[in-house]
Amino acid sequence: MTRTAQWLYGWLLLLPAAALLALFTHYPAAATAWHSFFSTPKGTRPPAYVGIDNYAQLVDDPIFWQSLSNNLWYAAGTIPLSIALALLMAAWVNGKLVGRGLLRLAYFTPTVLPMIAVANIWLFFYTPEYGLVEKIGSALGFAAHNWLGSKNTALGCLMAVAVWKEAGFFMIFYLAALQQISPQLAEAAAIEGASRWYFFRRVTFPLLMPTTLFVLVNAVINAFRLVDHIVVMTRGGPDNATELLLYYIYEIGFRFWDTAYAAALTMVLLTVLALVALGQFWFLDRRVHYQ
Amino acid sequence: MSAAVYRATGVARGLETAGAWLLGALWILPLAYALWTAFHPGEFSTRFVLAAPLTLANFAKAWAAAPFARYFVNTVILCTMILAMQLLLCTLAAYAFARFEFPGRTIAFALVLVQLMVTPDVLIVENYRTMSALGLRDTIVAIGLPYVASAFGIFLLRQTFKTVPKELDEAARVEGCSPLQVLWKVYVPLARPVYLAYALVSVSYHWNNFLWPLIITNSVESRPLTVGLQVFSGTDQGIDWSIITAATLLTTAPLLIGFLLFQRQFVQSFMRAGIK
Numbered sequence: 001m002t003r004t005a006q007w008l009y010g011w012l013l014l015l016p017a018a019a020l021l022a023l024f025t026h027y028p029a030a031a032t033a034w035h036s037f038f039s040t041p042k043g044t045r046p047p048a049y050v051g052i053d054n055y056a057q058l059v060d061d062p063i064f065w066q067s068l069s070n071n072l073w074y075a076a077g078t079i080p081l082s083i084a085l086a087l088l089m090a091a092w093v094n095g096k097l098v099g100r101g102l103l104r105l106a107y108f109t110p111t112v113l114p115m116i117a118v119a120n121i122w123l124f125f126y127t128p129e130y131g132l133v134e135k136i137g138s139a140l141g142f143a144a145h146n147w148l149g150s151k152n153t154a155l156g157c158l159m160a161v162a163v164w165k166e167a168g169f170f171m172i173f174y175l176a177a178l179q180q181i182s183p184q185l186a187e188a189a190a191i192e193g194a195s196r197w198y199f200f201r202r203v204t205f206p207l208l209m210p211t212t213l214f215v216l217v218n219a220v221i222n223a224f225r226l227v228d229h230i231v232v233m234t235r236g237g238p239d240n241a242t243e244l245l246l247y248y249i250y251e252i253g254f255r256f257w258d259t260a261y262a263a264a265l266t267m268v269l270l271t272v273l274a275l276v277a278l279g280q281f282w283f284l285d286r287r288v289h290y291q
Numbered sequence: 292m293s294a295a296v297y298r299a300t301g302v303a304r305g306l307e308t309a310g311a312w313l314l315g316a317l318w319i320l321p322l323a324y325a326l327w328t329a330f331h332p333g334e335f336s337t338r339f340v341l342a343a344p345l346t347l348a349n350f351a352k353a354w355a356a357a358p359f360a361r362y363f364v365n366t367v368i369l370c371t372m373i374l375a376m377q378l379l380l381c382t383l384a385a386y387a388f389a390r391f392e393f394p395g396r397t398i399a400f401a402l403v404l405v406q407l408m409v410t411p412d413v414l415i416v417e418n419y420r421t422m423s424a425l426g427l428r429d430t431i432v433a434i435g436l437p438y439v440a441s442a443f444g445i446f447l448l449r450q451t452f453k454t455v456p457k458e459l460d461e462a463a464r465v466e467g468c469s470p471l472q473v474l475w476k477v478y479v480p481l482a483r484p485v486y487l488a489y490a491l492v493s494v495s496y497h498w499n500n501f502l503w504p505l506i507i508t509n510s511v512e513s514r515p516l517t518v519g520l521q522v523f524s525g526t527d528q529g530i531d532w533s534i535i536t537a538a539t540l541l542t543t544a545p546l547l548i549g550f551l552l553f554q555r556q557f558v559q560s561f562m563r564a565g566i567k
Binding site for chain 2: 014021023025029031089097102103107111113121124127132168172175176190196199200227232246270274276
């Protein structure tokens with residue numbers, strides 16, 4: 001095939017996907033940046049250039065700061081816990097435990113259920129008086145507590161749902177990676193007299209590093225991307241205690257229809273995601289061992 | 292822990308098994324609870340007695356209370372449409388990246404990978420504006436369109452196509468096949484397991500997707516199941532948990548049953564999609 005034909009084929013094959021990607025990923029990202037410098041059109045009044053007014057509003061908006069800090073706490077709470085549980089589950093399911101097929105099924109099932117549906121079930125769990133959590137609590141002699149209605153516990157309740165939903169998903173990737181580690185490594189280490197924990201810390205875990213990175217990046221993205229359960233369980237309340245960034249964008253953009261301010265908020269979210277991407281490259285460069 | 296020599300023994304083994312089962316029980320508890328509530332009359336929804344009578348009345352009530360049949364049809368159309376278009380577009384793009392030399396290939400690939408980070412889920416405000424401008428608001432097409440050119444699909448298939456020996460490609464060309472025929476006769480058949488993996492991941496993602504469909508639809512004619520379920524349990528129903536859990540199970544049943552039947556394929560597909 002001639003060079004020109006290669007060029008032509010390459011671009012023609014790519015064209016349909018590239019056009020849609022440009023229209024629904026690159027254009028909206030750029031348009032968000034552009035619109036964040038304009039006012040929201042109201043009635044017949046067209047948008048006007050307002051400079052950094054939207055960002056100034058954002059700096060002065062306590063709910064924005066709370067949603068950002070909530071989101072960071074949410075990420076800090078859910079990510080390490082779901083990854084640690086995923087690794088533990090994978091190690092168990094990879095071993096010769098009794099009934100490991102059933103266990104794998106139990107761990108993985110939350111992954112295929114829609115977040116919106118499981119949020120309904122968990123909402124029932126947390127219901128005051130009737131809910132299972134409350135029943136167990138009262139049986140053990142704890143005082144009645146409105147789990148989702150209290151500022152101190154609402155975010156924790158949502159984090160529990162997220163960990164429950166995601167750990168099994170991440171387990172799959174660890175399981176795949178564990179199955180690729182050669183059993184000879186363990187035999188060699190055992191001959192050298194390495195303890196079980198030492199072997200995990202110095203051999204297994206480093207070999208799992210690429211998987212951990214992959215899972216970590218997915219976990220971080222999900223912590224900022226998945227807010228379905230908030231719509232069902234708390235709607236950001238009580239008193240903004242469960243307001244996460246994307247849910248706040250949804251509220252501003254589609255309940256108050258302030259699209260300009262929503263654009264400025266989206267820029268913050270895009271910045272967070274860009275930082276994750278940069279962090280990933282930095283980490284890939286220095287820390288991850290490849291076999 | 293990856294091989295026989297590092298397997299727990301004695302008491303440690305017992306403890307580990309117990310721990311694994313405890314965690315498994317905890318993980319299946321919400322689903323078990325939902326099943327209990329949905330299949331028993333309302334007064335037993337929080338009373339666990341073995342003698343509680345089984346009933347399908349909650350399902351009948353839920354089915355009658357909202358247009359779930361229509362929501363089912365919408366979701367099936369949505370998932371089929373997205374998957375068909377994804378398979379086509381991602382295959383063509385992956386083929387271009389894997390086997391053709393053209394200027395701008397590296398930068399185009401980097402631009403594709405941007406979507407792995409910046410998923411359509413976070414660009415809701417601008418995509419809503421675009422859909423309004425295109426006159427597509429409140430249609431099933433609008434729910435699916437932002438997801439059709441999937442960076443994940445392109446990446447996954449590109450990696451797979453790159454493993455196909457060049458000799459096979461060349462042999463087919465010598466036989467007189469055009470590049471598209473080579474794609475269809477050599478690459479696509481060899482990538483079949485990857486297609487299956489991608490299809491399962493895609494269908495379960497879009498069956499479950501919620502926020503964007505919630506925003507872009509506002510009529511029964513275009514709403515998928517997830518949004519229909521939320522509209523139903525959020526407003527139409529008071530707090531009749533038996534009916535809400537029945538509706539919840541109803542909407543997830545096809546996916547759940549499919550998962551239970553094809554468990555092995557599901558798990559292997561997710562594994563394969565993750566290894567790359």
